[in-house]
Amino acid sequence: MPSAYTRLTSRFQRLSRFGHLSAIAGWDMMTMMSPGGSRARGEALAELSVLQHQILTSPETAVDLVQAKQESLSDDEWVNLAEMERAWQQAVILPARLVEAKSVAGSRCENAWRSQRPANDWKGFAENLKEVVYLSRQEAEIRAQNAGVSRYDALLDIYEPGMTSCQLDTIFSDIKSWLPDLLQRVITHQSEQSIQQPQGPFTIENQRHLGLKAMETLGFDFDAGRLDVSAHPFCGGVPQDVRITTRYDQQNFLSALMGVIHETGHARYEQNLPTQWPGQPIALARSTAIHESQSLFFEMQLGRSPAFLARILPEVINHLGVQPALTQQNFIRLAQRVEPGLIRVNADEVSYPAHIILRYEIERALIESEIEVEDIPALWQEKMERLLGMDTTGNYRNGCMQDIHWTDGAFGYFPTYTLGAMYAAQLFQALGRTLPDVEQLIADGDLQPVFIWLQENIWHHGSRFSTRELITRASGEDLNPRWFRQHLESRYLAD
Amino acid sequence: MPSAYTRLTSRFQRLSRFGHLSAIAGWDMMTMMSPGGSRARGEALAELSVLQHQILTSPETAVDLVQAKQESLSDDEWVNLAEMERAWQQAVILPARLVEAKSVAGSRCENAWRSQRPANDWKGFAENLKEVVYLSRQEAEIRAQNAGVSRYDALLDIYEPGMTSCQLDTIFSDIKSWLPDLLQRVITHQSEQSIQQPQGPFTIENQRHLGLKAMETLGFDFDAGRLDVSAHPFCGGVPQDVRITTRYDQQNFLSALMGVIHETGHARYEQNLPTQWPGQPIALARSTAIHESQSLFFEMQLGRSPAFLARILPEVINHLGVQPALTQQNFIRLAQRVEPGLIRVNADEVSYPAHIILRYEIERALIESEIEVEDIPALWQEKMERLLGMDTTGNYRNGCMQDIHWTDGAFGYFPTYTLGAMYAAQLFQALGRTLPDVEQLIADGDLQPVFIWLQENIWHHGSRFSTRELITRASGEDLNPRWFRQHLESRYLAD
CATH class of the missing domain: 1.10.1370.30 (Neurolysin; domain 3)
Incomplete structure (x- = not known):
């Protein structure tokens, strides 16, 4: 039976692999992607970010974080554990629904911005931005109350x-x-x-x-x-x-x-x-x-x-x-x-x-x-x-x-x-x-x-x-x- | 409560979004990736494919496939259900151990082939290929008995x-x-x-x-x-x-x-x-x-x-x-x-x-x-x-x-x-x-x-x-x- 700390490191390595795919698909979106791909890409990245959020905020993670503190850890492991807990903390307080809504609204706003900016279309941009601000305030409120x-x-x-x-x-x-x-x-x-x-x-x-x-x-x-x-x-x-x-x-x-x-x-x-x-x-x-x-x-x-x-x-x-x-x-x-x-x-x-x-x-x-x-x-x-x-x-x-x-x-x-x-x-x-x-x-x-x-x-x-x-x-x-x-x-x- | 068929369509849409990321990261690997990225990319894609396999072969999928057949479906939905079942069948039939062994042997053989081919090294190549053939015969045998x-x-x-x-x-x-x-x-x-x-x-x-x-x-x-x-x-x-x-x-x-x-x-x-x-x-x-x-x-x-x-x-x-x-x-x-x-x-x-x-x-x-x-x-x-x-x-x-x-x-x-x-x-x-x-x-x-x-x-x-x-x-x-x-x-x- 691996220790709680070991289980956590495996979970974070898995998260990092999904993060790899997200980083590359994100880079591709800004450098290579055809405009027609934007909706499907937004949905795919949102799905991945929901998954990452689920893994990070799973009950097993919470239990392991508590348990790992009882284990004998090196200094570096303590630091890593604290960083894990911070990441978990940042993630666990947001409902999955909000995470997904923010990601979808953000993709939409960002993609439209690519053509709205050259067109000086503040009105069109403001419409999308309002939704992003609305969701960001919700996120901020939840985080603020917690911290x-x-x-x-x-x-x-x-x-x-x-x-x-x-x-x-x-x-x-x-x-x-x-x-x-x-x-x-x-x-x-x-x-x-x-x-x-x-x-x-x-x-x-x-x-x-x-x-x-x-x-x-x-x-x-x-x-x-x-x-x-x-x-x-x-x-x-x-x-x-x-x-x-x-x-x-x-x-x-x-x-x-x-x-x-x-x-x-x-x-x-x-x-x-x-x-x-x-x-x-x-x-x-x-x-x-x-x-x-x-x-x-x-x-x-x-x-x-x-x-x-x-x-x-x-x-x-x-x-x-x-x-x-x-x-x-x-x-x-x-x-x-x-x-x-x-x-x-x-x-x-x-x-x-x-x-x-x-x-x-x-x-x-x-x-x-x-x-x-x-x-x-x-x-x-x-x-x-x-x-x-x-x-x-x-x-x-x-x-x-x-x-x-x-x-x-x-x-x-x-x-x-x-x-x-x-x-x-x-x-x-x-x-x-x-x-x-x-x-x-x-x-x-x-x-x-x-x-x-x-x-x-x-x-x-x-x-x-x-x-x-x-x-x-x-x-x-x-x-x-x-x-x-x-x-x-x-x-x-x-x- | 959504129908079993609806649950299946959600699950396949989710799979398709992960497939999107796999397709783009795969394309990137062949066109854009720096050599130094290859190991991390291989691990990230393998992690994703394990996830896709898990979703497809989850017990819920099996149950929903049976249950959906009792539901009232349109012609197109019947066809879609049959295609879902086919994909599930293809995936569920192989033991995870064989899938992994095949993937490892395949990677080894393909990687070695990249230098063995220019070197005309049939002997070296044959060694690896034997393992791939051995595992492919096992796969074929399992599929053959089933079908x-x-x-x-x-x-x-x-x-x-x-x-x-x-x-x-x-x-x-x-x-x-x-x-x-x-x-x-x-x-x-x-x-x-x-x-x-x-x-x-x-x-x-x-x-x-x-x-x-x-x-x-x-x-x-x-x-x-x-x-x-x-x-x-x-x-x-x-x-x-x-x-x-x-x-x-x-x-x-x-x-x-x-x-x-x-x-x-x-x-x-x-x-x-x-x-x-x-x-x-x-x-x-x-x-x-x-x-x-x-x-x-x-x-x-x-x-x-x-x-x-x-x-x-x-x-x-x-x-x-x-x-x-x-x-x-x-x-x-x-x-x-x-x-x-x-x-x-x-x-x-x-x-x-x-x-x-x-x-x-x-x-x-x-x-x-x-x-x-x-x-x-x-x-x-x-x-x-x-x-x-x-x-x-x-x-x-x-x-x-x-x-x-x-x-x-x-x-x-x-x-x-x-x-x-x-x-x-x-x-x-x-x-x-x-x-x-x-x-x-x-x-x-x-x-x-x-x-x-x-x-x-x-x-x-x-x-x-x-x-x-x-x-x-x-x-x-x-x-x-x-x-x-x-x-x-x-x-x-x-x-």
């Missing part, structure tokens, strides 16, 4: 265990206190610099090969993953086969290149998660914000640093051809250009937090029933005006319809982007204390010591430590927004 | 319900009586014609666009499917999202083009299956041979007909460029070239049946324990010599090791290729009685009446009728090999 927290905090905890809106409010109000001013100073500073735009078109094929070269430089394992195209770049698949995507703009090669570098950060985290616990929660990435810290470490700390840009420039020229805009100085200016815009995913790292704070404030109010779906456009308009000085009236496509997140009810996710940016800055700062010559290493293309540091401090730990413990072990302190501010000031105002 | 038929007939019935080796013997001995002579006459006839080979290379991109154009001409619904590349061409996915593949030879564009036309035949059948019974067995394609009849209808009856070839030639020139070999007469000669060879998948339609008859005779004797694995090479050699006049001594790689089918125990599958060819000829003949001007329609590119006929006579019926009834309703008689012979004679000896 004794607010509705929004209950959703936030899914992506960022331990984080609260109270903490976020503190951090974000700090950022709001200096960001608009910093932004203005950077813009003024940069307005004194001349900058030359590269002349496209740059073919997709050439950009793709440049992206693959960057992935290679950054250590992506092509035996365990691939690069494709999707409307909204993401990192999907499974650790043994990581699927990253980008999208190409023939006039602007930097957008796809930096997107690829960003997703490569996610990918390397996945590809380097611990392998000694196959299919177990302890082997998963720590949290959404830590995941984002890796992509932003790659894109912002490494990718847009002068040393890395100088290093990659010959490859850019090699793939896209010589042109006046591709001098080292101008290339760095292009990659570090700060220019507030409407689109979050195109935003520079200085204005990015404004996009997040705006979404955070809206989604929190939405989940707490302080506002309704109809109120979103006006609030969006007002906050964009205030935070970035931009007008989005009537421009739903590039306003509140620009992101995929809300379409399938991922409320509570947005804050993790800016948390990730702050963790990334803090980790890079800590790395610099271990490797004082890090800039020289990057300039020499000797990135291995950087990857080893990330592997030892982040990747190989999976979910062995809490976010707080992980970040404290790696950097000597809990999340401290000062490193992010210092990074922005030194990068954008120093010279 | 009261011979061992081989029990396996044949999996792919071609209702077909027997007695019928096959009659048909194949008929073919054997005229095929070698016909083949000789065709070769003599064609040796008097001059033929010019096209000069490659033809880029994959150009060939791909030509293939897409052919798919469009043949009515492929791009809203419900796509074209990709795999080592061995196939048609996969689900009816709402059909995935066909091809492979490109830069020197020989006809191979990929005809492959695409072939798979488009499979695809249109899938895309036009009935939609009023979602997820039910009655809505599935009738059988493997009927599926093959559709691909061969597209490739052989339509695709290699002079009228179609003349129609598609301007597109070929448009995509691949003008060259001397691309005159109408020479293009037709290229597409209709008869040249016996060692490899089944490269065979022309005149010599193809010889490849099948040879395999049928060997696999039948093998399953009936009349011969052993060691006897295969000598028999292969003798039959190749007799049927096609070719010597394969010592050439296992391009002899008895060339196909994947036996590696995982798919005995009983091969005959469906030639049954498909005969059904295709018979259907085209029947179509000609309804549309006497069919050649003119093809020449004019007005294929819609042809597709409507196929839709009304084959596609829309799904599994509503037995193969015999389907073919009799469509053509006025049961399978009659004379139409295939007449097709070959009139195409290859008329001018």
Whole structure:
């Protein structure tokens, strides 16, 4: 008779195999699927998610979770057990009916969004979104009552265990206190610099090969993953086969290149998660914000640093051809250009937090029933005006319809982007204390010591430590927004 | 309380949703997956197939099948119930231990075959194959005892319900009586014609666009499917999202083009299956041979007909460029070239049946324990010599090791290729009685009446009728090999 803990590990391995199929079918939906397949795919994925929910919330799981606590377990097994219990807890409180309804409504909303967004069809989109919000509030209410927290905090905890809106409010109000001013100073500073735009078109094929070269430089394992195209770049698949995507703009090669570098950060985290616990929660990435810290470490700390840009420039020229805009100085200016815009995913790292704070404030109010779906456009308009000085009236496509997140009810996710940016800055700062010559290493293309540091401090730990413990072990302190501010000031105002 | 029949339809719809995920993950494995993903993918798909088997063979299914027979059902529901029972019967009859042993032995044999075939390692291959044959005989024995038929007939019935080796013997001995002579006459006839080979290379991109154009001409619904590349061409996915593949030879564009036309035949059948019974067995394609009849209808009856070839030639020139070999007469000669060879998948339609008859005779004797694995090479050699006049001594790689089918125990599958060819000829003949001007329609590119006929006579019926009834309703008689012979004679000896 296997122990309760052993039974649990078998069950979680089985769940992980179903998760594998769900990840691949989900990736396929965004990259390969014909439009006609969407309904059947939605139903198939919903059926699978019901099954996963059933396995996770079966009475046997509950009994085994209790029983396993009586067994003699190693430290890692205790951690794994706690992660199992957390997953079980997250799942068991939702009725299967709600899980399925959310999945179906989310698929419908997301698929319609793919054509509604280009058509600027806010009315059509709002119809579907209302259903998603309605179901997300139900979910939040159930979770909130169980955890004794607010509705929004209950959703936030899914992506960022331990984080609260109270903490976020503190951090974000700090950022709001200096960001608009910093932004203005950077813009003024940069307005004194001349900058030359590269002349496209740059073919997709050439950009793709440049992206693959960057992935290679950054250590992506092509035996365990691939690069494709999707409307909204993401990192999907499974650790043994990581699927990253980008999208190409023939006039602007930097957008796809930096997107690829960003997703490569996610990918390397996945590809380097611990392998000694196959299919177990302890082997998963720590949290959404830590995941984002890796992509932003790659894109912002490494990718847009002068040393890395100088290093990659010959490859850019090699793939896209010589042109006046591709001098080292101008290339760095292009990659570090700060220019507030409407689109979050195109935003520079200085204005990015404004996009997040705006979404955070809206989604929190939405989940707490302080506002309704109809109120979103006006609030969006007002906050964009205030935070970035931009007008989005009537421009739903590039306003509140620009992101995929809300379409399938991922409320509570947005804050993790800016948390990730702050963790990334803090980790890079800590790395610099271990490797004082890090800039020289990057300039020499000797990135291995950087990857080893990330592997030892982040990747190989999976979910062995809490976010707080992980970040404290790696950097000597809990999340401290000062490193992010210092990074922005030194990068954008120093010279 | 839903009726037993309703419970069964829900269960089969659920199975069909899991089948959807299995189909997409299977397609991905052959077209997209990184090598590093293969082990995890194998485990995930095996986990899913265990689940599907459990659902199908659950005690509730057995009880509901009995109970549903007492309920008041429509004609279609009776048919669907019979198909459900057939699927259940096929699954429940094998002990789980045998299913697993077969799966393990099949995987081992197939994986080793991938390197043993290029190495011409018959001895190594035979070792693994013996185990597969041993287990397949056990499977056949269990099925045979249950159905009261011979061992081989029990396996044949999996792919071609209702077909027997007695019928096959009659048909194949008929073919054997005229095929070698016909083949000789065709070769003599064609040796008097001059033929010019096209000069490659033809880029994959150009060939791909030509293939897409052919798919469009043949009515492929791009809203419900796509074209990709795999080592061995196939048609996969689900009816709402059909995935066909091809492979490109830069020197020989006809191979990929005809492959695409072939798979488009499979695809249109899938895309036009009935939609009023979602997820039910009655809505599935009738059988493997009927599926093959559709691909061969597209490739052989339509695709290699002079009228179609003349129609598609301007597109070929448009995509691949003008060259001397691309005159109408020479293009037709290229597409209709008869040249016996060692490899089944490269065979022309005149010599193809010889490849099948040879395999049928060997696999039948093998399953009936009349011969052993060691006897295969000598028999292969003798039959190749007799049927096609070719010597394969010592050439296992391009002899008895060339196909994947036996590696995982798919005995009983091969005959469906030639049954498909005969059904295709018979259907085209029947179509000609309804549309006497069919050649003119093809020449004019007005294929819609042809597709409507196929839709009304084959596609829309799904599994509503037995193969015999389907073919009799469509053509006025049961399978009659004379139409295939007449097709070959009139195409290859008329001018």
